[in-house]
Every structure is written in C-alpha cells, then in structure tokens.
Amino acid sequence: MAYSFPEEVLEHVFSFLSLARDRNAVSLVCKSWYEIERWCRHRIFVGNCYAVSPEIVIRRFPELRAVEMKGKPHFADFNLVPEGWGAYAYPWIAAMAEAYPFLEEIKLKRMVVTDESLELISKSYKNFKVLVLTSCEGFTTDGLASIAANCRHLRELDLRESEVEDLSGHWLSHFPDSCTSLVSLNMSCLGSEVSFSSLERLVARSPNLRTLRLNRAVPLEKLANLVRHAPQLVELGTGAYSSEIRSDTFSSLADAFSACKQLKALSGFWDVVPSYLPAVYSVCSGITSLNLSYAAIPSSDLVKLISQCQNLQRLWVLDYIEDSGLEALAASCKDLQELRVFPSDPFGAEPNVSLTEQGLVSVSEGCPKLESVLYFCRQMSNAALIAIARNRPNFIRFRLCIIEPQAADYLTLEPLDAGFGAIVENCKELRRLSMSGLLTDRVFKYIGTHAKKLEMLSIAFAGESDLGLHHVLSGCDSLRKLEIRDCPFGDKAVLANAAKLDTMRSLWMSSCSVSFGACKLLAQKMPRLNVEVIDERGPPDSRPESCVVERVYVYRTVASRQRLDMPDFVWTLDEDSSMRYS
C-alpha cells in the first residue's frame, strides 16, 4: 500500500467523474477504490426503483446529495399498468430521510408520491433544493404547500405532466417572503388558479429565476406583468394565450417580451388566439426550443412563427402544422435537432388535417442535424421510410406511430418491414426505436442484424411468431429496455434468451402469448430476475400452466423478489419455487 496514492488524492481525481458509468467502472478496479469511490459519490440514478432496495443504496453510498429514480414501466403512461401496481416513493423517502439529512435533490419519474412523502421531504432535509416530479401521481396541492412553506432554500420545483389532485391554488402563497432562491418553477400541469399577486411577488423577489412555466389558469393579460418582473428568464411557459383582441394588451405583451434578451424556450400556449402570436416575434431569433403541442394554431400562423425562429433546435407541435408547415420548417430551421408531431384528433376515424408521411420526408431532407423524431400520422409507405433513412443516417431516436394498428404501406399494401429495416440499417447510432404499422418477423431480423446500438425498443401489434422476438433478443447487443404489447410472441423466444434478460433493465410483455408455465420456469432459471405476472383474472395457479398471462414484467434486481407492496394482481416466484402473492 506504500505505493498507492493517498485517499484524498484519489477522491479528488474521482470528483471529476460525473457519469455514473465511469464511476461504476472505477469502483470495480479494486477494493480500496471501491471504498473511496462509494464515500464520495454524491449523485445516483436508479432506473428501476425495484431493482434495488433503499437499504442497499444507503449501505453502499452514505454521502448522497442527489437521487434520481424511475418507477413504473414506460407503458404505464398508456394505461397498460393497472393502478396500484406499485412504485411508491414513500419507502425511499422515509429511508433516505434518516440516512441523508443533507440530501438536496430528488427527481422522480412515474412514481406514486403522496402528500406524506412531500411533507417528509420538506421537513427532513434542511438543505433541500431540487424537486422534479415527472409523470408522478398521488399527491395534492397540500403536499406542494408543505414543500413551499418548509423548504427554505428551494431552487427547483418542477411538476412535469404529473397528475396532481388540485384542491386549490393557495399552495403558492405558502412560499415565505424570505424565499428568494427560486430558479425554476413548473406548475403547468395544475388546473386551478393561483393567487396572481402571490405569484407576481414570488417572481419579483426571485432574481435567479430562469424557468417559469405557468398553468393554463394564468390569463394572458397578466402575463406581461410577470414577464416584466423577470427579464432574465430563459424558459417561459405561458398560460392561456387567449384574450379579446386589444391593442394595449398586445403592445404591453410585445414590450415585455422584447425585454427578455435571454429567452431560449417557449411553451404553454393553451387556447391560442393567433393574433397574439406576433407578440413573441421579438424573441424568436433566440428561441431554440418551442413547445406548441397544446396549441391549436392553423398551419399558416405556425409557419409565420416558425420562419422567424432560425435557431430552432427543438420543436413540439400538433399535426395542424400539416405537410406544408413541415416543408416551411425544413426550409427555415436548419439547426433543428428534435421534432415531435402529436395528433390533434387521435380517435377520429378520418384524418382532420393533411399531415402525411411527406412532412417527415421533407424535414429529413431539409434539416441536416435532425436526430430525434416522434411522429404520429395516419399513413406511411416503405418508400418514404427508405427515403428518410437515406436522408438522415444520424437518427438517435426514431419513434413512428401510425394511428391505425397494423396499417400496411398505403401504396403497395405490403408490410412496413423494408422501411423500418432501412432505418435500422442506415442509422447506425440509433438508440431508441418505436414501431407501428403492419410488421412481420422480417423487420425483427433486420433489427437484430443491424441495430447494435439500440437501447430501447417498443413494439405493438407486430410480428408473426417467436422468431421475431428471438431475433431481437439475440441480435441487439445494447438492448436495455424492451416493451411489447399485443404481439404473438410466446415462451420459446423468452426462455431461449433468458440469459439476455439479465443484461437488460426490463422486459414488458402484455397481451402476448407467454404462458404461466414459462414465467415460472424463467423465474426458476434466473434467480436474479424478478418475473412479475400481472394478471387481473385471479391467481394463475387456478388455471392450467399453459394458460397465457395477461402481462409479464421481467426486470433484474438485487433486492428481494417479493416486494412488500405487491398488490393482489401481481404474482412473483417465491423462494420455495411457487408463485405467491402478497
């Protein structure tokens, strides 16, 4: 040991490593490095809250300052995971309250957070600074009130797309007058009106405020006042963007915006009255991120707005933009990196706007830096996909959703295998792929062969046999998350590639053909995997083993396989090789 560096030096060196991947590698070198590293890790990311238990985390990392965690599987966003499945934040927060009194950041995604948890957070951590709740649920505005009241040094309060039970808007008034540290406030998911005067005073006394996302209830007339108090804003989410057309409102709004020299991101724009859009023209040249996905703006007005934003890098928009608008986008925004087009009428039988695959083709031609796409449309062809793949080999994320399940190529009526095959073949750096339309096993063969960097794959209503799943599991080397719904994949592929599941974060299969017997066998073969059978029809024991299960969720875990908060409709394998439920 005389030849090794002193610990303090090593610790100092390690402090430059920010990526968890690098720190994990460092801790594998030798025992003393493991020990040094674990004492100086301050930031942790847990991709699946059930992969590890709070006790294990606390035991290994005694000095954490920031925790980021994800709970439910991605398909929970689309109501495929029954309520009450789990992902409760309270056990984690309670355990961390004792172990980490100096915890500063908590970021949760798709977890169930209760008011008790929020209250515990506000009271246990003296130095709490950042709370980000993405797509969480289970809490009310009372919980927010306790956060506002008790966290003296709160910097970020971000409730992205969470389901909050909105009891009243009074929670905002709980911010004490002494609180001047606010940097980011996102309350866009809340419904009820907050006291505008409290909001105004809060904004006025927060000189560091960079992000302000208002909720729909903040009227347009008041927006100008708020913006005037915070000309240093970098990201602004408006409230309802509609009002009677009055020139004084318009001019005050335009003046307020012109004072914001650092504004880079705009969002909100609920209930847009297009005549008020020109008020933001003064800041458009600096805008890099524009989220108009709640704004029903006709294509012509959209084009006028977008053509002003030469430096746009991220655009989220509804399909009102139409093919013509996307062509204009391709012509004016050459820096575009991410495009998301959401459907305005997803459940209508007939298309209400003229948005087709052509829009995506034009954007892929015109925007050389485009790397991330989420596109909802009603028709697609192999030719278009091949063209897109050729135009844009630098895709990292490609998510295409054709609204009609199993829709074939509308020109040739063939499956879209060739199109998606071209995507994975040409886009060598593809990390995330979501597919839709009519797909056979061939597309999975292409994916297995070419998509070597693919980390997340979402499949729906696709495939013909187990061979498809086998191609994916055996071929995709970097696969971490696989989620499948309504595909005819069964036992053989899953069991044959059981070892692969150990290298992945999770596998979700719902409405497929996996039998209960196969789940049991998988759980027996792989002790490090938790095979959760989620079936609302009653205990799977009461049916024959060949009966298919409704949903199965397989994830690797070092915690106990019998999690304590399992509801009645979840079954996992017990220690004595029988399926039990709590």
Next chain:
Amino acid sequence: MASASDCISQTGPGLKERNYFGFSDCSSVDRSTVSSAHLESKNNMNMKATELRLGLPGSQSPERDSDFSLLNSVKLDEKPLFPLAPSKDRICTLSQKTVASGNKRGFDDTVDGFSESKTTNFSEGNWMFNATGSDPGQAKLAGNVISIRPSGTQLAIKSEVPAKTLQESTNKIIGTNTANAPAAKAQVVGWPPIRSFRKNSLVTTSKTNDEVDGKPGPGALFVKVSMDGAPYLRKVDLRMYSAYKELSSALEKMFSCFTIGQCGPQGAPTRKMLSESKLRDLLHGSEYVLTYEDKDGDWMLVGDVPWEMFIASCKKLKIMKGSDAIGLGSSSYQVLLHFKAKKSLMYPCFVWDLAVYQCFYKESFRPDYGSDVPECFVLMSDISFICLLAFSCVFLECLLRLRLYLLFILNLDFLVEAQ
C-alpha cells in the same frame, strides 16, 4: 316506483291485519305465466344465471342475450343453489335493495330507447312492476339473476362466466351491430400511445378552438373507476362511449373478473368455486350500483342526467354495493330515497311482504332441482318456502310491534331513529 309504493300502501302500516298470501291476488295471473315460463326455461337455469349484472337503470348489456344462448350448450353443474331456509339477512338485504333502486325511475327518460330493442327475449322481473310492457309470455326467465326491476330498471352484476372463447364470439356478435362499430374501433387500451395528460388537454384544446378544428374534437376523458372490494382501480375513457349502456357493458367486462371469479379450465365456474358461503355473500351484497363524483364533490347515482351532462361533470366513478348506496341520489330524488329508507326502518313488515312477493317471482330464491323433477314437487317446495318466510315474518313483526309499544308507551326515545 309508483307500483312499489302502491304495494306498500296496500298492506298499510304495521298495525293492520296482514295477509301474507294477499299478494297472490294481484299475482295469480303472473304466477301461472311464471310457472309456464319456468318450464320452458328450466333448461336455461344454469350457473350462468347466477350472474349478477352491473346495469344502469333501464339498460341491458348488449351481449347478455348472446352470452345466454351460448351458454345453453355449456354443461354446467346444477345443484340447489339456495337453501330452503331463508335467512333473515337475505330478506333484510332484499328490502334494502328495493329501496336502493327506488330512485331509478327517472332514468327511463334518458335512455335512448335502446333497451326497447334489446328486451326482446331477455327481460326478467318485469311482471311485478310491468311498466315497460314486455310480454310475459315471451319473457325468458333468467334463472337466478338477482335484479330488482321497478319500472323496468335493473341492477345486477355479471359474473365472469364466459370463457375467453365465448367472449370472442360475443364480441363478434356485437361487432355486427353497426352502432357499436366506431366505439369498438376506439376501444384498444393505450392506443394510440399518448399520455393521459396530453389526451385530457386535447379535449379542452379542441373544444375551445372550433375554428381550427371544424368538427367537434373528441379528445379523451379519463376517469378512475373503483369498485367496492376490488383491489385495484381502472381508468376508462368516457369519450369512447356515447351512452350509458356502452359504459355499463364496458365496466361489466372490466370488473367481471371480480365477481363470481375463478374460472375452471374452460373458463366456466367450477362447482367447488361456487361455494355456499360465497354465493350467500354474493346474494347479500349482490346489488351493485354505479355512482360518480361530480364537480362539486358529491356522489351521485349514474343515469339521472343526460349523457353529455354526465361526462361534463363526472370526475370519478365508483361501483358501490347497493346497500351502501342508500342515501345517494340525484338532488331530485334525494328526499324521496331518504324517506323510503326511513319508512322501511319503521315499517319493515310490509317491506318483508314485498320481499316475499319478489322472492316468489325471483327464480333466484327457488331451489334448482334440475329438469327431471316433477312440477308438483317444485310447487310444494315453493309453498313450504313461503310458509317459512311467512312464519319468520310473523316472528319479526311481533318483535317490531313490541318495539313500537315500548316506544310509544314507555317513551323510550332511544328506539327512535334520528331524523
């Protein structure tokens, strides 16, 4: 509910002389129809008939007819489903059920008339309150369906009897009904993959931007549905349905796995599953009512307001036991319901009469002896059953009279229910 109150007033307050067989006067005609119908439908009495149905007032699940006919071919165990000796509990529950359904009357006005077309061969329990005018001759007795149908309304829960294959065939039958086609198309859960937050925002976005949208945008409206005793919540998209009947059938499907429950190999309930106690539980708490929480936070019974108004104000749905739903109601019926509850507590005797009356017409309380038992035996068992009920009624009524005497004579206020 007019006929129900008639019955009540017929027998009068507790001090009048009671004719326990008096109900046979008004029912003699129906009785014969019942027995003849009973004969022809004896084949149809099977396990399926223990189904309890979740139905909104006046509505019929579209697939009930088809389920029923499909299951005729399924050979199910027949055993006496109900013991000969009725328990007091059952009667009390029945009385509560009668009361709970008292406020359903108004729904008939709001039903689209769909129930007319569907009551062709599957209406039961209409003889007593014969309001929809369905022909008793063609009424197929639904066997052991427990439902109280004042003025053609219905409350019951459907069991998870249909196996997966049966379900598919029923879906095929439904599929041919063109009215259901667009709703069936949109019923894939979680597709297209849009987060509920965005879906709910789409509703209000499209509503307020008509000039862009042209036609009314549907969007989606997800509300949570919970059921008493069920371990999990579900979410339904109210915009996928255009009327109460669709919602009720969807909820039936969704929660059907939680009623009679476990399925055997073919998906039909096996004999040992339907144990005596389980069945009794089902019978006692068997009435399920669909309620919703409106924007003001009040819990209301579903079905009183027009559909559009309902989806505009509904925040949450809950499937409650009928006994718990006493006291709930829409504003116009609140008082009436409460009054009825009070009355029943004060004068349970004639409510028991009512219950016995119903028992008589409800196959559910008639033991199932199978098809090869002579009719006279069945009649005899009926009579003995009625006698037993009568005696128990007498006994309980004596108890009640005693209580009343104590109340008035001795001024024992604690025996009075608080108003």
